[in-house]
Amino acid sequence: MKFYKPTSLPSLFQFIETVENKKYFLAGGTDINVQIKNGMIKDGTVIFINHLQELKGIRKVNNDIIIGALTSYQDILKSDLIKSHLPWFGKSLRFFASPQLQSMATIGGNIANGSPTADVLPLLLVLDARLKIMAKSKIREVPCNEFFTGYKKNILKRNELIGAVMIPMNAEQDYQIYYNKVASRRALTIAKLALAGMMKIKGGKIEQIKLGAGALNEYPRRLKSVEEYLTGKQIDRIEVLGIEDILKSEITPISDLRSEKEYRFQVTLNLIIDFINAQKNN
Amino acid sequence: MKISFNLNGKDISLETDPMRRLLDIIREDLGLKGTKESCGEGECGACTILLDGKPVTSCIVNAIHAEGKKIQTVEAIAQTLEGKLLIECFDEANAVQCGFCFPGFLVAAYYYLISDGEPELKKIKNALSGNICRCTGYTKIFEAVINACHRKNEIRG
Numbered sequence: 001m002k003f004y005k006p007t008s009l010p011s012l013f014q015f016i017e018t019v020e021n022k023k024y025f026l027a028g029g030t031d032i033n034v035q036i037k038n039g040m041i042k043d044g045t046v047i048f049i050n051h052l053q054e055l056k057g058i059r060k061v062n063n064d065i066i067i068g069a070l071t072s073y074q075d076i077l078k079s080d081l082i083k084s085h086l087p088w089f090g091k092s093l094r095f096f097a098s099p100q101l102q103s104m105a106t107i108g109g110n111i112a113n114g115s116p117t118a119d120v121l122p123l124l125l126v127l128d129a130r131l132k133i134m135a136k137s138k139i140r141e142v143p144c145n146e147f148f149t150g151y152k153k154n155i156l157k158r159n160e161l162i163g164a165v166m167i168p169m170n171a172e173q174d175y176q177i178y179y180n181k182v183a184s185r186r187a188l189t190i191a192k193l194a195l196a197g198m199m200k201i202k203g204g205k206i207e208q209i210k211l212g213a214g215a216l217n218e219y220p221r222r223l224k225s226v227e228e229y230l231t232g233k234q235i236d237r238i239e240v241l242g243i244e245d246i247l248k249s250e251i252t253p254i255s256d257l258r259s260e261k262e263y264r265f266q267v268t269l270n271l272i273i274d275f276i277n278a279q280k281n282n
Numbered sequence: 283m284k285i286s287f288n289l290n291g292k293d294i295s296l297e298t299d300p301m302r303r304l305l306d307i308i309r310e311d312l313g314l315k316g317t318k319e320s321c322g323e324g325e326c327g328a329c330t331i332l333l334d335g336k337p338v339t340s341c342i343v344n345a346i347h348a349e350g351k352k353i354q355t356v357e358a359i360a361q362t363l364e365g366k367l368l369i370e371c372f373d374e375a376n377a378v379q380c381g382f383c384f385p386g387f388l389v390a391a392y393y394y395l396i397s398d399g400e401p402e403l404k405k406i407k408n409a410l411s412g413n414i415c416r417c418t419g420y421t422k423i424f425e426a427v428i429n430a431c432h433r434k435n436e437i438r439g
Contacts, residue, residue, distance in 0.1 A: 003299075005283075005346065026346070033341075033342040034342060036301075051349070094408070097412070098412025098413075099409060099412050100330055100338050100412040101339070187407075188325060
């Protein structure tokens with residue numbers, strides 16, 4: 001394996017224009033090192049980026065909270081900006097991994113790595129987060145829910161890198177919120193299923209609902225058909241069978257060593273109902 | 283590649299593969315065997331060290347990550363006031379059985395003691411959630427850390 005450590009962001013972009021073979025960005029390294037250990041990565045070019053300060057930190061710009069791609073989860077958890085503007089997002093991060101992994105793991109790495117079980121994505125999907133994607137002389141913004149195209153596949157071109165995650169400052173305001181990660185133990189665990197939900201209710205009716213599922217399909221995504229089905233419905237007159245039918249046609253659950261697809265389907269349904277029931281009681 | 287860092291107060295500079303695991307550098311190159319390897323995938327916490335004051339699992343940290351950083355291993359932590367208190371409290375609570383996970387627990391508990399230190403079970407459970415013990419069942423470990431928090435508060439007055 002070849003190794004490269006750029007001295008700055010511009011020199012990084014200069015360099016990646018020249019790399020023809022498979023390349024890996026090394027940020028916090030919490031997942032790539034496990035892949036290396038298990039022989040899943042044998043050759044290619046490793047580009048170290050974790051020292052690039054330009055891609056670190058949390059700022060408020062206009063109406064967005066901007067989190068640099070190389071910001072660690074520990075820094076996000078400790079951030080006063082996150083605590084005051086996106087408290088639900090901040091609190092939900094506590095269910096991620098462990099203090100040791102939170103010190104190293106970065107939000108950009110979590111997204112780019114593209115695991116279907118990536119903890120942060122269900123949250124980012126319902127918060128309408130956008131990704132700032134950078135290349136040598138171009139920056140573009142892409143909504144999180146348009147980033148993935150398949151299992152571990154995304155829209156990044158070979159000379160591009162995720163620079164930052166942008167979340168609207170008021171994304172949580174006026175919403176009922178829900179986050180549940182189902183796994184074999186509470187701490188230090190990989191999700192069997194994760195559901196993030198946001199809902200607006202007016203006059204007993206669901207005015208708007210957003211559902212982001214992780215560890216369910218080939219990549220984390222919104223449950224758009226279920227959202228459409230539920231929108232406008234009276235909250236206390238929702239039929240489980242109706243959701244079940246729509247959900248069945250919408251999702252393509254994965255089976256892996258953690259869970260079978262039938263289990264994932266049932267748990268997703270249960271969590272959606274749990275979210276709805278919690279609002280009924282409010 | 284040349285990598286330089288400060289280990290337990292001493293400046294170190296060595297020539298190594300930048301992708302090598304920090305755990306191997308600490309144990310093999312520098313001979314500090316207190317840091318243990320168990321799962322090798324960042325899931326058990328046996329290899330926990332402090333990197334720039336934050337707990338990390340050194341089995342999934344690369345040499346390059348240590349460049350210019352401050353590393354504290356269990357050997358140095360055991361000599362601190364908090365380290366000594368923790369060892370005393372783990373001993374009294376019989377919180378160590380086979381002992382293999384203990385260095386990692388000591389580092390994680392030390393970080394909790396210096397960064398928070400409130401004798402609250404829920405917080406302590408969270409602080410130690412990255413460490414796995416297969417002998418004791420955790421109850422005595424939590425008890426030991428709660429006692430160490432109380433004792434540190436007493437010392438502080």
